[in-house]
Amino acid sequence: MFTGDQEFIPQEECFQERGPTVSFSNLHYSIQETRCCRNTGLEKQILKDVSGIMRPGMNAIMGATGSGKTSLLDVLAGRKDPAGLRQGQVLVDGQAVTSELRLCSAYVVQDDVLMGTLSVRENLLFSANLRLNPKEFSTADKHSRVNAILQDLGLTDCANTKIGTAFLRGVSGGERKRCSIGMELITSPSLLFLDEPTTGLDSNTANSIISLLHNLSRRGKTVIFSIHQPRYSIFRLFDHLTLMHKGEVVYAGAADKALDYFSQLGYQIEPFNNPADFFMDVTSGAATSSIMALASDISKNPLATQYQESSLCRSVLKELVRINQDAVDGPKGQGQPDYPTPFLYQMRVVCGRTLRNLLRNPHTSYAQLLITVIFALLVGVVYFQMPLTLPEAIQNRSGAFFFLIINMVFANLSALELFINERVIFIHENSSGYYRTSVYFLSKIFADLIPNRLIPILVFSSITYFMMGLRAGAEPFLCFVLTMVQVSLAGVSLAFFISASVSTFAMANIFMALPLVFMMVFGGFLVSLNNMLSWLSWLQWISIFKYGLNAAFINEMKGQVFYSNRTIVPGEVFLDLQDLDYSAWGFWQNQLALFGIITVCLLLAYVQLRRINRWK
Numbered sequence: 001m002f003t004g005d006q007e008f009i010p011q012e013e014c015f016q017e018r019g020p021t022v023s024f025s026n027l028h029y030s031i032q033e034t035r036c037c038r039n040t041g042l043e044k045q046i047l048k049d050v051s052g053i054m055r056p057g058m059n060a061i062m063g064a065t066g067s068g069k070t071s072l073l074d075v076l077a078g079r080k081d082p083a084g085l086r087q088g089q090v091l092v093d094g095q096a097v098t099s100e101l102r103l104c105s106a107y108v109v110q111d112d113v114l115m116g117t118l119s120v121r122e123n124l125l126f127s128a129n130l131r132l133n134p135k136e137f138s139t140a141d142k143h144s145r146v147n148a149i150l151q152d153l154g155l156t157d158c159a160n161t162k163i164g165t166a167f168l169r170g171v172s173g174g175e176r177k178r179c180s181i182g183m184e185l186i187t188s189p190s191l192l193f194l195d196e197p198t199t200g201l202d203s204n205t206a207n208s209i210i211s212l213l214h215n216l217s218r219r220g221k222t223v224i225f226s227i228h229q230p231r232y233s234i235f236r237l238f239d240h241l242t243l244m245h246k247g248e249v250v251y252a253g254a255a256d257k258a259l260d261y262f263s264q265l266g267y268q269i270e271p272f273n274n275p276a277d278f279f280m281d282v283t284s285g286a287a288t289s290s291i292m293a294l295a296s297d298i299s300k301n302p303l304a305t306q307y308q309e310s311s312l313c314r315s316v317l318k319e320l321v322r323i324n325q326d327a328v329d330g331p332k333g334q335g336q337p338d339y340p341t342p343f344l345y346q347m348r349v350v351c352g353r354t355l356r357n358l359l360r361n362p363h364t365s366y367a368q369l370l371i372t373v374i375f376a377l378l379v380g381v382v383y384f385q386m387p388l389t390l391p392e393a394i395q396n397r398s399g400a401f402f403f404l405i406i407n408m409v410f411a412n413l414s415a416l417e418l419f420i421n422e423r424v425i426f427i428h429e430n431s432s433g434y435y436r437t438s439v440y441f442l443s444k445i446f447a448d449l450i451p452n453r454l455i456p457i458l459v460f461s462s463i464t465y466f467m468m469g470l471r472a473g474a475e476p477f478l479c480f481v482l483t484m485v486q487v488s489l490a491g492v493s494l495a496f497f498i499s500a501s502v503s504t505f506a507m508a509n510i511f512m513a514l515p516l517v518f519m520m521v522f523g524g525f526l527v528s529l530n531n532m533l534s535w536l537s538w539l540q541w542i543s544i545f546k547y548g549l550n551a552a553f554i555n556e557m558k559g560q561v562f563y564s565n566r567t568i569v570p571g572e573v574f575l576d577l578q579d580l581d582y583s584a585w586g587f588w589q590n591q592l593a594l595f596g597i598i599t600v601c602l603l604l605a606y607v608q609l610r611r612i613n614r615w616k
């Protein structure tokens with residue numbers, strides 16, 4: 001059997017400063033199984049009685065796919081939903097940590113979460129601006145820290161190259177990954193978590209990433225990462241190895257002693273085989289032991305049982321008892337993170353990035369404006385200088401307004417992508433303490449509303465109003481513009497609400513189409529609201545179309561005169577026929593209702609953004 005103290009002992013002399021020691025004992029983590037979006041009531045255990053100690057240095061978590069590497073990393077980093085933690089605790093330097101650990105450690109996620117339209121330097125500066133306290137770090141300090149990180153990560157040559165998007169070729173995969181790591185190194189964290197930092201990279205790039213982490217660990221940082229099949233040159237840089245199999249630990253100790261441990265269990269590595277591949281063979285059953293019997297009870301994991309009975313495990317547990325006895329409660333957070341930067345400062349930085357992103361990716365804005373102009377000209381030509389003679393005067397105006405209102409609402413479907421496109425980035429940045437949810441929400445709203453919504457509506461209203469020959473005068477024109485703006489904003493805010501509530505564009509389309517169809521049907525144009533089924537009549541009160549049409553009609557008909565065989569017919573006659581209140585309040589109550597819809601939808605969008613599940 002494996003004997004002796006093979007635990008990894010860090011070489012203190014090569015560390016400049018000591019990172020924290022992460023200890024975890026008896027972790028049991030379960031998730032509720034769901035079927036067809038319903039909780040089945042059954043639980044799936046994904047971590048079973050996992051214990052260990054990770055000290056400053058390179059701490060690798062290895063295992064086959066689905067063995068629980070990422071889950072363990074996430075539990076240690078405080079990123080996994082605490083509701084699933086059935087038992088056990090995680091201590092950092094002997095202090096019980098809450099989810100606040102998320103803010104004082106760094107976590108590099110597997111998928112890069114960088115703004116593709118910004119350069120490497122701009123992304124790093126964004127992180128520096130939001131995560132370094134402006135009272136302690138001047139702008140020059142932040143720039144010099146970014147320069148130092150660019151230098152350290154070997155990113156100087158591509159510092160001004162854009163990260164890249166689906167339409168824009170940017171930096172290479174390795175440079176992206178290094179930039180992701182750099183985003184987290186800005187705060188000089190002493191504890192760094194990385195989820196599979198080498199996945200998707202070629203072996204040389206993977207090597208350079210791990211060498212970089214190794215250098216950081218030699219400067220005193222505690223680096224904890226999950227990794228798949230590392231090559232030997234990578235494996236030999238590990239100080240501590242935790243090998244997982246089906247949610248259990250089958251080895252935790254010094255990486256260079258793992259081979260001895262398994263050889264004492266009767267597993268022999270073939271000459272020239274990579275130890276990391278050999279460990280995978282051992283856990284998967286591809287390698288057989290000459291002395292270990294097959295488990296008679298298949299529910300038992302013989303390797304995990306062996307490990308639990310080993311002196312290695314016993315010494316870890318003994319030390320954990322000592323650490324847990326001295327454990328003290330860590331600082332309790334208020335639930336909300338303490339941001340290093342104030343609200344207005346965050347607004348400035350986040351709005352700046354959103355605006356820059358918009359300017360460098362202007363396709364949506366150009367397309368929106370172009371389509372608006374084409375559509376306005378089309379409507380203007382179709383309803384060019386509408387006559388005042390009856391009956392075509394009323395017929396044309398009814399058709400034109402219906403057409404305009406529908407266009408105002410449906411032309412804004414592009415707003416659906418607002419919170420979907422950057423959902424992953426937002427979750428990562430917000431849960432890492434970059435900025436408040438409200439800052440992100442307001443910056444996105446302003447950056448979308450002004451260039452993509454307000455400017456096109458003003459252009460659209462000006463073209464159509466004068467081409468169609470609607471009621472002359474500054475006041476009716478301004479009221480018409482206001483109506484179009486409010487109708488459009490009501491449609492946009494509904495789209496924002498849906499965009500903040502779902503994670504895919506397809507779902508967003510479905511959820512958007514349904515209320516719009518109902519609102520249109522009950523808008524008063526397609527079905528006479530008086531004859532409607534009474535139990536559905538309440539729908540008219542939330543119809544953007546109804547309020548928009550009413551306001552547009554009142555604005556045009558009130559004070560207008562029509563001609564029928566030399567008879568003068570005032571526009572108010574038609575408003576009376578439709579039972580529309582054309583007093584000043586009658587007009588403004590429609591505007592108020594539209595404003596109410598906008599406010600409620602925006603509030604709901606904000607609430608939904610706050611409710612997005614940040615746990616992994």
Ligand SMILES: Nc1ncnc2c1ncn2[C@@H]1O[C@H](COP(=O)(O)OP(=O)(O)OP(=O)(O)O)[C@@H](O)[C@H]1O
Pocket residue numbers: 031046063064065066067068069070071072226228616
């Ligand atoms: N939130 C979750 N919901 C459902 N299942 C989950 C969740 N988190 C983890 N699991 C399950 O737990 C098991 C372990 O997952 P985990 O991602 O930790 O494995 P892994 O070793 O990191 O795998 P991989 O290398 O493929 O990423 C898997 O079977 C996974 O499906």
